[in-house]
Amino acid sequence: xxxxxxxxYRSAAAAGxxxxxxxxxxxxxxxxxxxxxxxIWATMDDREMRHRVKDSRMNTFAHLDIILAExxxxxxxxxxxxxxxxxxxxxxxxxxxxxxxxxxKRVVKGKSMTSAEINIDPALEGASIxxxxxxxxxxxxxxxxxxxxxxxAPCIHLDRNQIGELFAEKLGIDxxxxxxxxxxxxxxxxxxKMLGAEMGLTGCNLAxxxxxxxxxxxxxxxxxxATTMPPVLVALMGMERVVATLDEHREALHLxxxxxxxxxxxxxxxxxxGPANADDPxxxxxxxxxxxxxxxxxxxxxxxxxxxxxxxxxxxxxxxxPVYGKIGGHAYNSPYCGPIGAVVTPLLDGxxxxxxxxxxxxxxxxxKDICTVEIDxxxxxxxxxxxxxxxxxxxxxxxxxxxxxxVYSLWKLLVSNSFLYRxxxxxxxxxxxxxxxxxxxxxxxxxxxDGWTADRDLPPLAGRTFTDLWKRKYAVGRPSxxxxxxxxxS
Amino acid sequence: MDSQNAFLRNIRQSLGLSPxxxxxxxxxxxxxAKTDTTLILQGIKNRTAEQQDELxxxxxxxxxxxxxxxxxxxxxxxxxxxxxxxxxxxxxxxTPTKHIIHHDHPDLAALQLWKRFDREGEGVTVHTTFSPxxxxxxxxxxxxxxxxxxxxxxxxxxxxxxxxxxxxxxSTSLVPxxxxxxxxxxxxxxxxxxxxxxLRERARLDSYVFITGPSKxxxxxxxxxxxxxGPREVHLLLxxxxxxxxTPNEAPIPLVPLKEE
Numbered sequence: 001x002x003x004x005x006x007x008x009y010r011s012a013a014a015a016g017x018x019x020x021x022x023x024x025x026x027x028x029x030x031x032x033x034x035x036x037x038x039x040i041w042a043t044m045d046d047r048e049m050r051h052r053v054k055d056s057r058m059n060t061f062a063h064l065d066i067i068l069a070e071x072x073x074x075x076x077x078x079x080x081x082x083x084x085x086x087x088x089x090x091x092x093x094x095x096x097x098x099x100x101x102x103x104x105k106r107v108v109k110g111k112s113m114t115s116a117e118i119n120i121d122p123a124l125e126g127a128s129i130x131x132x133x134x135x136x137x138x139x140x141x142x143x144x145x146x147x148x149x150x151x152x153a154p155c156i157h158l159d160r161n162q163i164g165e166l167f168a169e170k171l172g173i174d175x176x177x178x179x180x181x182x183x184x185x186x187x188x189x190x191x192x193k194m195l196g197a198e199m200g201l202t203g204c205n206l207a208x209x210x211x212x213x214x215x216x217x218x219x220x221x222x223x224x225x226a227t228t229m230p231p232v233l234v235a236l237m238g239m240e241r242v243v244a245t246l247d248e249h250r251e252a253l254h255l256x257x258x259x260x261x262x263x264x265x266x267x268x269x270x271x272x273x274g275p276a277n278a279d280d281p282x283x284x285x286x287x288x289x290x291x292x293x294x295x296x297x298x299x300x301x302x303x304x305x306x307x308x309x310x311x312x313x314x315x316x317x318x319x320x321x322p323v324y325g326k327i328g329g330h331a332y333n334s335p336y337c338g339p340i341g342a343v344v345t346p347l348l349d350g351x352x353x354x355x356x357x358x359x360x361x362x363x364x365x366x367x368k369d370i371c372t373v374e375i376d377x378x379x380x381x382x383x384x385x386x387x388x389x390x391x392x393x394x395x396x397x398x399x400x401x402x403x404x405x406x407v408y409s410l411w412k413l414l415v416s417n418s419f420l421y422r423x424x425x426x427x428x429x430x431x432x433x434x435x436x437x438x439x440x441x442x443x444x445x446x447x448x449x450d451g452w453t454a455d456r457d458l459p460p461l462a463g464r465t466f467t468d469l470w471k472r473k474y475a476v477g478r479p480s481x482x483x484x485x486x487x488x489x490s
Numbered sequence: 491m492d493s494q495n496a497f498l499r500n501i502r503q504s505l506g507l508s509p510x511x512x513x514x515x516x517x518x519x520x521x522x523a524k525t526d527t528t529l530i531l532q533g534i535k536n537r538t539a540e541q542q543d544e545l546x547x548x549x550x551x552x553x554x555x556x557x558x559x560x561x562x563x564x565x566x567x568x569x570x571x572x573x574x575x576x577x578x579x580x581x582x583x584x585t586p587t588k589h590i591i592h593h594d595h596p597d598l599a600a601l602q603l604w605k606r607f608d609r610e611g612e613g614v615t616v617h618t619t620f621s622p623x624x625x626x627x628x629x630x631x632x633x634x635x636x637x638x639x640x641x642x643x644x645x646x647x648x649x650x651x652x653x654x655x656x657x658x659x660x661s662t663s664l665v666p667x668x669x670x671x672x673x674x675x676x677x678x679x680x681x682x683x684x685x686x687x688x689l690r691e692r693a694r695l696d697s698y699v700f701i702t703g704p705s706k707x708x709x710x711x712x713x714x715x716x717x718x719x720g721p722r723e724v725h726l727l728l729x730x731x732x733x734x735x736x737t738p739n740e741a742p743i744p745l746v747p748l749k750e751e
Contacts, residue, residue, distance in 0.1 A: 025711070025712075028712060029712065032712075059521075062505065063513070063518060063521055064501050064505070065498045065501045065502050065505070065507075065512075065513060066513050066514075066515055066518060066521065067521065068497075068498065068501070069494075069498060069512075069515075070515055070522070072494060078696050082494070083493060084493045084494045084496075084497035084498075085493070085497075086493070086496065086497055086500065090493070134719065135709070136707045136709040136710070136718055137707075137709035140709065140710075153708070153709060153712070154709070155709060155710075156712075159711060160710055160711050163710055179710040179711060179713040179715055180713075180715045182710055183707060183710065183715040183717070183718060184717070186718075187717060187718060187719060188584075190719060191584070191719070194719070195631060195665075209522075210522055211693055213696075219705070219706050219707060219708075219718070220705055220706065220707045220718035220719045220720070221664060221705040221718060221719035221720025221721075222718065222719045224660070224664050224699065224719075224720060225664065225665075225719050225720070228660045228661055228664060229661065229665075239497075239501075244521050244522055245522055245523075245524065246686055246689065246690055246693075247524070247525050247686070249686075250682055250683065250686045253682075254682065263702075264646065264647040264702075265647045265649055265682075265700060265702045266702065267701070267702050267703050267704070267705060267706055267720070268699060268700065268701060268702070268705075268720070269699065269700040270697075270699045271695075271697060271698050271699065272696070272697050273696045273697065274696050276654075276660075276696075276697075277656065277696070279621040279622065279656055280621070280654070280656070280659055280660075281619065281621070281623065281624075281626035281627055281630070281659045281661070282626075282627060282630070282659045282660050282661040283654065283659070283660055283697065291497070293497060293500065297500050297501055297503075297504040298504070300501065300504040300505065301503075301504035301505070301506075
């Protein structure tokens with residue numbers, strides 16, 4: 001999340017909205033996957049499963065110290081090494097030390113958002129280690145020097161022509177915009193990289209404490225490659241990505257693959273619990289699990305936000321959110337975009353720094369409806385707005401917009417005093433006159449208010465209030481209740 | 491361990507507990523309580539032939555939807571014939587010559603593949619993943635077909651569960667362009683619930699993988715392409731000694747007799 005000079009939320013959102021290509025892709029994505037996931041939830045035989053998995057996630061967090069200790073114990077019993085990293089830097093330092101010890105020249109990455117969160121690539125590259133993304137979408141993004149814009153479909157903002165041009169330039173192949181041809185070109189290029197790498201670096205979808213294993217989900221097989229062919233494996237795991245038992249794992253996996261891509265199962269689900277045996281011809285000789293806090297314990301400590309840790313990163317909320325569906329993922333300026341990103345990014349990386357995210361969402365509730373584990377994201381978006389409005393010592397958040405606060409204080413005063421309210425309406429009516437155009441609309445307001453008319457015209461304040469009109473119409477000759485009753489003949 | 495202690499201390503503090511008081515697992519038996527799988531395991535064991543045949547049908551239907559080609563085979567000879575046909579008709583993707591590799595597994599040894607490619611000029615090299623072999627990595631990379639005998643098949647999702655074991659390495663079902671899986675009907679279960687019950691019985695396994703169809707991606711304009719990094723084709727040889735005879739195979743089986751030595 002340490003981007004240099006990232007575009008603002010507004011500018012990136014405007015660029016997303018202005019891109020017909022992105023709009024088409026997002027529409028297709030939401031039409032298929034958003035609707036599809038809702039359909040699956042509506043027709044599931046076991047309607048209680050989502051609720052149950054959520055409960056089990058929350059119960060895991062209430063006992064996280066015990067469960068992580070059990071996970072570490074069991075991974076170590078299998079010969080794996082476990083490192084607990086309180087910060088991103090600690091995770092980077094540890095991984096780098098493992099790489100240096102093993103004289104690693106190339107790292108192949110399985111798709112890992114945690115690795116993006118801790119921004120490990122520059123550190124590895126700084127140590128003259130080649131870093132190669134192996135998920136096709138992430139590879140395309142890496143070749144393009146771009147950033148992912150969807151949790152599951154990272155290069156959804158690029159079309160086949162752009163990817164064709166990119167491959168022609170970077171891979172030296174003849175230009176083609178045929179997805180199978182492009183995929184095969186990447187397959188060949190990445191196969192060489194994967195077979196020749198000394199270290200695999202992955203995330204962890206769900207670890208299972210009971211068995212001492214991590215599990216990784218992929219459709220492409222890149223994660224299997226990255227965990228099988230290099231002699232060293234480092235798996236980066238956010239500390240919340242753990243379940244206690246294999247039973248809980250099954251249900252969480254059941255929901256994950258459905259929420260993510262409407263699949264009963266993704267093509268590959270790998271379970272790994274330590275290095276390969278001495279006589280195995282493949283599999284890592286060293287297995288390192290890095291369990292990362294990096295701000296998560298602060299979320300854990302706050303009952304208002306703990307629920308967000310239950311997220312299993314299926315990305316379903318992106319596939320239904322009307323805001324994400326228009327602005328795309330780049331505006332969120334984080335590896336975690338969409339509604340989940342709008343909550344988790346500010347909590348991990350600063351509420352003030354990412355103030356636009358929670359304000360940009362509509363609180364329509366669609367993300368809550370689709371969430372695989374029924375996380376109440378709208379509630380937390382509102383809670384983040386509250387922090388921005390009033391400041392929060394716990395979250396080291398200052399009042400985001402003092403002027404806005406003054407305006408609302410004034411508004412509160414006006415609407416609670418009838419005389420002042422009427423007076424201000426009258427005043428407003430007079431002051432607006434230079435701004436009312438021939439079509440009797442206000443197209444541009446002055447100063448701080450100009451944002452209100454940036455994308456739409458506003459009707460002017462009426463000369464007479466509703467109360468005035470009512471009085472004028474009915475104050476004289478208003479039928480009395482007794483007359484009306486007689487007329488009704490009752 | 492210092493980093494672990496500090497880390498877990500911090501978690502306890504975040505949970506509003508005394509940071510220095512470790513909570514032993516034994517005081518929270520419900521956390522790791524196992525559900526009773528006796529009935530599930532009994533159900534698998536006592537499945538009737540008819541029920542098994544239903545699972546076969548279900549598996550075939552689900553496999554088709556995932557681009558897995560299912561071949562019902564009744565004998566080792568038929569299984570070998572399908573493999574020979576595939577080896578002969580498919581082209582290698584990364585190498586000029588045809589190498590195939592199979593797990594060191596009794597069911598695959600019974601196919602005697604090493605002596606089946608003796609046509610003049612055929613030039614098929616058959617490797618077995620014997621564990622002491624130091625060149626297995628190179629042989630696997632050179633092979634265009636990898637043959638394994640998965641330990642569990644799951645009908646509901648058309649999933650193969652492949653355990654990693656001595657003589658059964660991970661890369662055989664991953665690195666070659668085509669994966670052929672030999673699955674015995676009796677290893678077929680209904681759904682993941684049953685598969686997990688069996689997995690729990692094998693809790694000491696370090697590594698296993700669920701394989702559900704060929705490798706695929708839809709990262710370019712959401713168009714599905716098979717063969718992103720793993721095998722681009724998966725063929726399932728379902729070994730059914732008493733299979734429903736009326737069910738036609740999806741792919742024709744050219745019978746190739748085993749030559750007498």
